[in-house]
Amino acid sequence: MQKKVACSFPDEVLEHVFSFIQSDKxxxxxxxxxxSWYEIERWCRRKIFIGNCYAVSPRMVxxxxxxxxxxxxxxxxxxxxxxxxxxxWGGYVLPWIAEMAGAYPWLEEIxxxxxxxxxxxxxxxxxxxxxxxxxxxxxxxxxxxxxLAAIAASCMNLRELDLRDSDVDDLGGHWxxxxxxxxxxxxxxxxxxxxxxxxxxxxxxxxxxxxxxxRTLRLNRAVPLDKIANILGRAPQxxxxxxxxxxxxxQSDVFSSLAGAFxxxxxxxSLSGFWDVVPAYLxxxxxxxxxxxxxxxxxxTIQSPDLVxxxxxxxxxxxxxxxxxxxxxxxxxxxxxxxxxQELRVFPSDPFGEEPNVSLTEQGLVSVCLACPKLQSxxxxxxxxxxVALVTIAQNCPNLTRFRLCxxxxxxxxxxxxxxxxxxxxxxxxxxxxxxRLSLSGLLTDRVFEYIGRYAKKLEMLSVAFAGESxxxxxxxxxGCESLRKLEIRDCPFGDKALxxxxxxxxxxxxxxxxxxAVSFGACKLLGQKMPRLNVxxxxxxxxxxxxxxxxxxxxxxxxxxxxxxxxxxxxxVWTMEEDSALQLNTIGxxxxxxxxHNMKGIQGLRAQMxxxxxxxxxxxxxxx
Amino acid sequence: xxxxxxxxxxxxxxxxxxxxxxxxIPCSSSTPSIEDKTSTDTLLNLKxxxxxxALPGSLSPDRKLSLLRTALDSNDKSNGFAVYPLKNxxxxxxxxxxxxxxxxxxxxxxxxxxxxxxxxxLAKAPVLASPRAVPAMKEVAAVPLSPKSTQxxxxxxxxxxxxxxxxxxxxxxxxxxxxxxxxxxxxxxVAGCHYVKVSMDGAPYxxxxxxxxxxxxVELSSALEKMLSCFTIGQCSSSGFPLRDGLSRLMxxxxxxxxxxxxxxxxxxxxxxxxxxxxxxxxxxxxxxIMNGSEAIGLAPRAMExxxxxx
Numbered sequence: 001m002q003k004k005v006a007c008s009f010p011d012e013v014l015e016h017v018f019s020f021i022q023s024d025k026x027x028x029x030x031x032x033x034x035x036s037w038y039e040i041e042r043w044c045r046r047k048i049f050i051g052n053c054y055a056v057s058p059r060m061v062x063x064x065x066x067x068x069x070x071x072x073x074x075x076x077x078x079x080x081x082x083x084x085x086x087x088x089w090g091g092y093v094l095p096w097i098a099e100m101a102g103a104y105p106w107l108e109e110i111x112x113x114x115x116x117x118x119x120x121x122x123x124x125x126x127x128x129x130x131x132x133x134x135x136x137x138x139x140x141x142x143x144x145x146x147x148l149a150a151i152a153a154s155c156m157n158l159r160e161l162d163l164r165d166s167d168v169d170d171l172g173g174h175w176x177x178x179x180x181x182x183x184x185x186x187x188x189x190x191x192x193x194x195x196x197x198x199x200x201x202x203x204x205x206x207x208x209x210x211x212x213x214x215r216t217l218r219l220n221r222a223v224p225l226d227k228i229a230n231i232l233g234r235a236p237q238x239x240x241x242x243x244x245x246x247x248x249x250x251q252s253d254v255f256s257s258l259a260g261a262f263x264x265x266x267x268x269x270s271l272s273g274f275w276d277v278v279p280a281y282l283x284x285x286x287x288x289x290x291x292x293x294x295x296x297x298x299x300x301t302i303q304s305p306d307l308v309x310x311x312x313x314x315x316x317x318x319x320x321x322x323x324x325x326x327x328x329x330x331x332x333x334x335x336x337x338x339x340x341x342q343e344l345r346v347f348p349s350d351p352f353g354e355e356p357n358v359s360l361t362e363q364g365l366v367s368v369c370l371a372c373p374k375l376q377s378x379x380x381x382x383x384x385x386x387x388v389a390l391v392t393i394a395q396n397c398p399n400l401t402r403f404r405l406c407x408x409x410x411x412x413x414x415x416x417x418x419x420x421x422x423x424x425x426x427x428x429x430x431x432x433x434x435x436x437r438l439s440l441s442g443l444l445t446d447r448v449f450e451y452i453g454r455y456a457k458k459l460e461m462l463s464v465a466f467a468g469e470s471x472x473x474x475x476x477x478x479x480g481c482e483s484l485r486k487l488e489i490r491d492c493p494f495g496d497k498a499l500x501x502x503x504x505x506x507x508x509x510x511x512x513x514x515x516x517x518a519v520s521f522g523a524c525k526l527l528g529q530k531m532p533r534l535n536v537x538x539x540x541x542x543x544x545x546x547x548x549x550x551x552x553x554x555x556x557x558x559x560x561x562x563x564x565x566x567x568x569x570x571x572x573x574v575w576t577m578e579e580d581s582a583l584q585l586n587t588i589g590x591x592x593x594x595x596x597x598h599n600m601k602g603i604q605g606l607r608a609q610m611x612x613x614x615x616x617x618x619x620x621x622x623x624x625x
Numbered sequence: 626x627x628x629x630x631x632x633x634x635x636x637x638x639x640x641x642x643x644x645x646x647x648x649x650i651p652c653s654s655s656t657p658s659i660e661d662k663t664s665t666d667t668l669l670n671l672k673x674x675x676x677x678x679a680l681p682g683s684l685s686p687d688r689k690l691s692l693l694r695t696a697l698d699s700n701d702k703s704n705g706f707a708v709y710p711l712k713n714x715x716x717x718x719x720x721x722x723x724x725x726x727x728x729x730x731x732x733x734x735x736x737x738x739x740x741x742x743x744x745x746x747l748a749k750a751p752v753l754a755s756p757r758a759v760p761a762m763k764e765v766a767a768v769p770l771s772p773k774s775t776q777x778x779x780x781x782x783x784x785x786x787x788x789x790x791x792x793x794x795x796x797x798x799x800x801x802x803x804x805x806x807x808x809x810x811x812x813x814x815v816a817g818c819h820y821v822k823v824s825m826d827g828a829p830y831x832x833x834x835x836x837x838x839x840x841x842x843v844e845l846s847s848a849l850e851k852m853l854s855c856f857t858i859g860q861c862s863s864s865g866f867p868l869r870d871g872l873s874r875l876m877x878x879x880x881x882x883x884x885x886x887x888x889x890x891x892x893x894x895x896x897x898x899x900x901x902x903x904x905x906x907x908x909x910x911x912x913x914x915i916m917n918g919s920e921a922i923g924l925a926p927r928a929m930e931x932x933x934x935x936x
Contacts, residue, residue, distance in 0.1 A: 082792035083820075088830040116830075139797075165799055193799060275803070299803060349804070351794045381794060408794050439795075465793065490792070541852075571830070 011036075015044045024049055043067060050074070051485075051510050053091060053115065054535065057564040058099035069108045070134070071100070075115035077513045077558055078463075079488055081139065084515055084556070086541055088571040091115045094124075095569075101128035109134035116140070122147030126154035134160040144169035145194070152178040160188040164218075173199030173222070179207050188216035192242050192273060197222050209234040215267075218242030221275045226254050232261035241265070242296075243273035250280045263287035272296035272321075279306045289313035293340075296321040298347050304330040312337050318374075319343040324360040324381065331364030335371035343377040344368055351381070351408060362389040369393040377402040384415040385442055390424025394431040403428055404439035410466035410491070413443040420444055426451030429459070436483075439463040449473035453480020461486040471498040478502035488513040495553070496523035503527055506534055511560035515539075519557055522550030527559070528577020535562045536577035537570070545575060789838070798833075819907060823849065825915040826884075836907045842899055846886065849915070888913045 018041055021027055031041040047070040050056060061068075075091025093115045100107055107129045117140045125132060132155045137143075145168065151158065152175060177200055179186075186207065199222040208214060214235050223231075223244030232238065248254065258281065262268070268288045277300045292314050297307065298321040307322065308330050317338040324346055326334070334341070346364070350357045362385045369375060375397050385407050394400075414421055421442040429435060429452050436458055440448065444467035452459065453476035460483050468474070475498035477487065487509065495518035506512055506527075521538065524545075528536035538545050539556035566576040798820055805819055819836040832852055839845045886898040890909040898906070898913070 079792065081797050082795045083798065083833070084792045087832045165797065167798070298800070347800065348794065348796070351796055352789060406794050410790070410793065463795075465795075491790075 011040050014040050018044055022047070046070060047109075048072070052560050052562070053093070053096065054564065054567050055510070055560060055562045058096045060564065062099060062103040066103070067106075068104055069106060070111075071096075071104075071107065071109065072111040072113075073115060074113040077488065077511060078114075078486070079490065079513055079515070080114055084490065086539065086571075086573060089539070089574060090567065090569055090571070092569055093117050094121050097121050097124050097128075101125075105129065106131055108132060111136040111138070112140055113138040114140065116142040117147075118142050119144055119147035119150070123150040126150040129155075131157055133157050136160065136162040136164075137166045138162070139165045141167035145171045145173075145175040145196075149175035149178040152176070152183075153180070156180075156183060157185055158183075159185055160216075161186070162188060162190040162216075163193050164190050166193050168194055170194040170196035170220075172196050173201075173203070176200050176207060177203035179203075181206075181210070183207075184210050185213065186211040187213050188240075189214070190216065190218040190242070191220050192218040194220040194222070196220075199223055201227055205230060205234060211235075212237070214238060216240040218272060219244040221245055221273075224248065225258070225281065229254075229257040229261040232265055236264045237267055238265055239267050240270040240294075241268060241273075242271070243275075245276045246274045246281060247276035247278035248281070250278065255281060255284055258284040259287060266291075268292070270294035270296075270319075274300045277302055282306065282310055285310075286313050290315065292317055294319040298323060298345065301325065301349065308333040314338060316340055321345040321347070323347050323349045324358050325349055326364070327359045328361055328364040328367070329359070331360075332367045335368045339372060340374060341368065341372040342374050344372075344375065345379040346381060347379075348381040348408060356383050362386060365389070366392055369397045374399070376400055379404045379406075381406045381408060383408050384412065385421060385424070386414045386416045387419065387421055387424035387427075388416065390421065391427040394424075394427035398431045399434065400428070400432040401434050402437040403432065403435060404437065404463070405441055406439065407441040410441070411443045412441075420448070422448040422451065426455070429454075429456040434458055437461045440467055441465060442467075445469050446473040446476070449476040453477050456481055458483050460484065462488070464489045464492055466491045468492045468494060471495055474498035475501060478505045484508075485510045487511075489515070489517060491516040493518055496520050499523060500527065503531055503534075506559055507531065507561050509561065511558065513556075513558050515556040517557070518553045520551050521545045521548065521554050524554055524557060524577050525550070529579055532579045533561055533563065535560055535566055538575045538577065539573060540575070541573045821888075821910055821912050823852070823913040823915070826917045834913070836910060841903050842906075845898075849886070849913075885916050886913065887916050 014037065018027075018030060021030060024047075027041060027045060031038045042064050043066065045065045046068060048061065048065055048068050049072045050061070051074050053073045053075050073093065073096060075093070076085050076089060079085060080089070091114060093112055097110075101124055105128065108131055110125065110132075111134070115137075117137055122143055125135070132151075135151060135155075135158070140163075143166075148161075148163075148168075151161065173194075173196065199220065201223070204219075204223070205227075208217065208231055215238060217231070217235060217238055218240070219231075219242055221244050225243070225246055225248045228243055232241070262285050265288060269291060271285060271288070271292060271294070274297060279302050282302075289310070290313060293316055295311075295314060295317055297310075300307070300323065303325055304327045307326050311317070311320075311330075311334050315337060318340050319342060320334070320338070322345070326346065331346075344365075346360070360382055362382060365378070365380050365382070366389050369378075369392070376399055378400065379402075382405075385405065413419060414424070422445055425438075425440060425444070425448045429438070433455075435456060438452070438456065438459055438461070440463065446469050449468060449472070452462070456462075459481050462477065462481070462484065464487075471494055473492070474489070474494040477484070478498060479502055484505075489512075492514075494514065499514075499519055500523055524536050524538050527534065537558045537560075538554045539558065540554060542555065545552070545554055566578060570576065802820060820833045821836055823832045823834055834845075834848065834852070836845070839848060887895050888898050888906070888910045889895055889912045891911060895914070895916075901909075
């Protein structure tokens with residue numbers, strides 16, 4: 001009876017229907033309806049997202065999805081951005097490129113985040129994929145402009161080259177001239193991270209001039225201000241523009257040609273760059289300000305009045321990145337000028353100074369939250385906070401999806417009451433029901449985690465530093481946050497108990513990072529032994545952890561689920577806790593008591609219930625970031 | 626409540642030891658009692674009596690907020706994963722940290738095994754997870770301040786020597802370096818970071834160091850030595866990555882001055898480290914390279930010792 005139904009639709013029809021289904025979650029669901037749908041779906045999946053490059057091996061991906069055209073991979077843990085992950089940890093993309101070179105000759109798009117990319121990789125990409133279109137290297141490292149030259153020279157159909165925030169060995173701007181004169185397909189170029197003083201301006205201008213579909217152009221600092229007019233003149237269709245240096249001695253002719261160039265860019269919606277700003281040149285962008293939806297002034301070191309003057313011209317602004325020079329007064333002005341604001345990021349101008357250098361407090365953020373009803377995403381660095389302010393923010397911005405607060409001094413209490421900020425953050429998670437990402441700071445006890453576990457049901461990523469008092473805190477989070485995918489913790493007194501009691505939870509998450517906490521080596525070994533589908537990696541640069549008692553806490557711990565087993569590209573200071581039965585558990589004193597076995601049996605029971613297909617499907621879940 | 630002088634570093638055990646009053650601490654030789662199985666409630670009620678990371682007599686306003694707390698019972702999940710006190714794994718902890726716990730304050734009141742510095746200073750001093758052999762980078766990456774000086778200092782002078790916790794505040798390197806070079810241009814004190822890459826001939830990957838965390842050549846070279854001891858040269862697995870082996874060969878080589886420390890300056894020239902005063906060096910250094918001695922001949926080779934003596 002069921003067979004009949006399955007045969008009534010030819011495969012081609014199903015495939016055609018599936019082609020309208022883009023989201024990974026839906027695709028995964030489709031693939032589990034029945035075996036034939038699984039087969040059809042896997043042959044027509046074109047786009048794949050792998051949130052942790054070590055969760056699965058290239059071969060496994062290729063075996064299941066033979067016709068992929070677009071791949072996105074993420075490598076190092078997020079805390080690598082802040083130098084907490086030692087160099088050489090891993091995240092090498094070469095094995096992936098090497099396998100895909102043979103298996104996916106029609107691969108068009110590669111997007112990488114926090115991975116190590118070498119010139120060899122780039123050359124291999126240039127050589128292997130004839131229809132290559134999109135290369136995004138977000139926070140990557142390990143390559144130089146020579147590798148980029150290879151891409152430029154070979155990829156005739158390249159649309160997008162985005163190097164944002166990558167650490168590139170910039171050997172000078174000559175790589176740009178490797179784009180042949182016949183090449184015209186560029187749509188997006190972001191080279192803003194390149195650090196050399198040299199750039200081949202003529203090559204750049206010619207490239208911009210002949211690529212009439214160019215929509216995004218983000219220049220690097222080496223491009224001087226007086227060249228902007230020329231470049232914009234060749235690309236008036238730009239939607240997203242990032243300047244290079246935006247400072248020079250004021251000359252009226254330079255200014256007027258700059259202003260003229262900006263005003264002819266009718267499609268311009270996003271501006272960034274603005275290194276070394278000379279305030280007198282800012283009015284040159286006024287002609288476009290009314291249409292701007294995104295403005296990145298986070299390298300602009302000018303004072304609040306000048307910033308406010310600029311922002312008053314931008315009523316359509318949805319996204320603003322700015323330094324704390326804007327101060328409370330500036331944010332107040334922002335809140336009255338920019339009612340469409342959805343995302344605000346305020347960065348510290350002097351994060352390591354002991355005393356505040358600007359008058360930016362919690363008040364600035366509160367005033368924006370009170371007056372900007374569409375606010376969804378906040379990243380805010382400040383030096384003081386209060387529960388009252390956080391409660392006000394929570395009640396007035398129930399639509400927040402991302403809230404990251406960094407109070408610069410660790411463990412800073414509510415400045416009004418000297419209490420911990422538990423209640424304030426509790427209000428955030430209670431009122432903001434769609435909160436997906438949260439970063440905590442300030443003085444926090446286990447109570448804040450109790451609130452998070454109870455209310456933050458949609459929370460996917462949580463970052464914790466210098467907070468909590470005991471394992472109960474971690475237990476609240478692991479047992480309560482149903483949607484949790486990524487948890488990163490540093491310098492908190494969380495130890496073995498919560499981790500081991502919630503071991504099964506870790507298989508439902510992408511990863512857990514814990515550094516400078518209190519998890520013992522013995523617990524790591526136990527976890528690695530009992531949970532074969534978790535990779536438990538101990539990072540310790542001071543020497544092998546088994547040279548110390550099992551009760552010693554490990555320096556850094558990174559746990560992630562994987563169907564690929566332990567990796568083999570680890571540097572000397574990373575150890576994987578394996579399922580090896582030869583592993584000796586060195587329990588000092590007491591042998592493992594019955595409470596342990598009870599725990600472990602429970603963990604194993606849960607694992608047995610989880611079908612493998614479901615697990616594999618979960619690995620392909622779409623990320624929101 | 627009489628505070629036991631010693632207990633292990635997870636505060637929960639204090640309550641559980643109150644429950645088992647017959648036990649002494651350290652209790653590594655005793656078996657957990659049946660009471661522990663029902664201790665979920667006990668654990669969850671610990672908030673009232675739990676130790677805090679603070680000095681005796683300091684404010685603990687949190688306790689007063691207990692009125693506002695809803696019953697933790699509402700959170701009590703019967704999922705079979707109740708948090709039992711897992712003394713067994715941590716009971717040995719105090720042996721590792723006995724010197725810390727028996728530290729200057731002598732009362733082991735720390736939930737977290739820090740050495741005997743006050744809560745205020747914890748925020749300012751580099752955070753060390755344990756008093757065991759401190760990870761190499763941390764030892765030099767953070768300049769420890771004595772508690773007294775941190776509290777008493779009211780420094781109007783730009784605080785270039787503030788102890789920096791690694792990776793805090795969480796700002797990306799690109800931004801840090803950009804801001805640092807901004808302020809250098811404005812001739813303020815560069816309180817930010819100055820990351821430079823360190824490459825070593827034959828090593829599989831680069832390292833990065835923050836020059837601002839060192840005060841002189843001696844500190845830099847000892848930091849590099851410690852850092853590079855993670856490399857193993859001469860033995861690689863088939864995938865090209867070094868195996869975890871001993872590390873002394875590298876050290877011998879460094880000491881035996883087969884290798885020379887060089888740097889690339891702003892003009893792109895490669896110079897020997899140690900020729901110029903430290904401040905001049907940090908300003909002009911763009912990257913470091915540990916070069917094979919034979920390659921460095923053109924740079925007027927000198928021994929590493931001389932570099933150290935320069936300071």
